[in-house]
Amino acid sequence: MGDHVMLLRKGRVVQTGRALDLYRAPKDIFAARTFSDLNEVPARVETGSAKTALGSFPANGLADGNEAIVCVRQRGVRLLPAGEGIPARVLGLRFLGDVALVEMAVQGWMRRSSPACAKATHLRSAARSASVSMPARCWCSPPRTAMRRMAGPL
Numbered sequence: 315m316g317d318h319v320m321l322l323r324k325g326r327v328v329q330t331g332r333a334l335d336l337y338r339a340p341k342d343i344f345a346a347r348t349f350s351d352l353n354e355v356p357a358r359v360e361t362g363s364a365k366t367a368l369g370s371f372p373a374n375g376l377a378d379g380n381e382a383i384v385c386v387r388q389r390g391v392r393l394l395p396a397g398e399g400i401p402a403r404v405l406g407l408r409f410l411g412d413v414a415l416v417e418m419a420v421q422g423w424m425r426r427s428s429p430a431c432a433k434a435t436h437l438r439s440a441a442r443s444a445s446v447s448m449p450a451r452c453w454c455s456p457p458r459t460a461m462r463r464m465a466g467p468l
Contacts (some may be wrong), residue, residue, distance in 0.1 A: 317332060317333075318331065318332065319332065319333050319336055319443070320447075321344075321345055321348060323408055326369075328342065328344060328345055329341040329342075329345050329460055330355060333349075333411070336347045337350070339452060340453070341404070342455075343383070343385060343453065343455045346385055346387075346453060348388050350388065350389065351387070351388050351431065352381050352385045352386065352387060352388070353385070353386045353387075353388060353391065353431060354384070354385050354428050355367070355368055355383065355384045355385075355386065355423060356381070356383060357371070357373075357380075357381070357382040357383065357384045358379075358380070358381060358382065359373045359376045359378050359380045359381075359382050360378055360379075361378060361381065361468055362378070364376070364382045364384050364434065364454045365429065366384050366423070367421075367422030367423040368384075368420065368423055368448050368463045369400070369424065371384050371448075371452055371454060371456045372452070372454070376456060377455060380456060381456070382454050382455060382456055383454070383456075384452055384455075385453040385454075385455060386448055386452045386456055387393055387430055387449055388415070388431045389409075389413075389432075389433045390452070391421065391430070391431070391432035391433075391446050391447070391448065392432070392446065392447040393416060393432055393434055393445075393446060394444075394445045394446060394447055395444065395445065396444030396445055396458045397444075397445065398447075399445035399446050399447040400416050400421060400446050400447070401420070401445050402418040402419065402420045402421065402444060402445050403422040403444070404416060404417070404418055404444075405417045405418045405419055405429055406419060406429075408432075408468075412435070413433040413434060413435055414433070414434050414435075415431055415432075415433055416431065416432045416434050417429040417430070418431070418432065418446065420446060430444065430446070432446065433462045448449060
């Protein structure tokens with residue numbers, strides 16, 4: 315296996331570089347999804363911020379008034395005791411080996427297609443969690459268009 319990756323979409327180069335660089339700074343949502351599962355939170359851009367039910371995030375380069383998607387890696391979501399973050403309810407817990415996938419209903423963000431997800435290393439604390447914290451590092455994407463970098467690398 316080489317130390318340089320070329321990511322293609324429909325026969326065109328999307329991004330090249332070291333795998334770690336593509337993981338930390340994907341060029342678009344396709345590249346971000348290639349390296350890990352994402353929570354995709356609907357947003358609206360107002361006064362330079364992507365406003366979501368989970369909080370506001372910088373929307374560098376996206377125009378006010380537009381719809382957006384804030385993308386957060388599952389490993390970036392922190393599980394917290396009740397009252398220390400955004401209220402959430404654990405819906406399910408699936409053991410994956412070194413981590414557990416925690417599916418949650420998060421206050422203010424209801425999705426029919428899939429619940430919010432986090433990957434946790436401590437099963438006991440995950441089962442007792444009643445709130446979540448969102449990371450500062452995430453991405454903001456206009457729906458159905460090219461993704462723009464937001465708030466630093468994922």
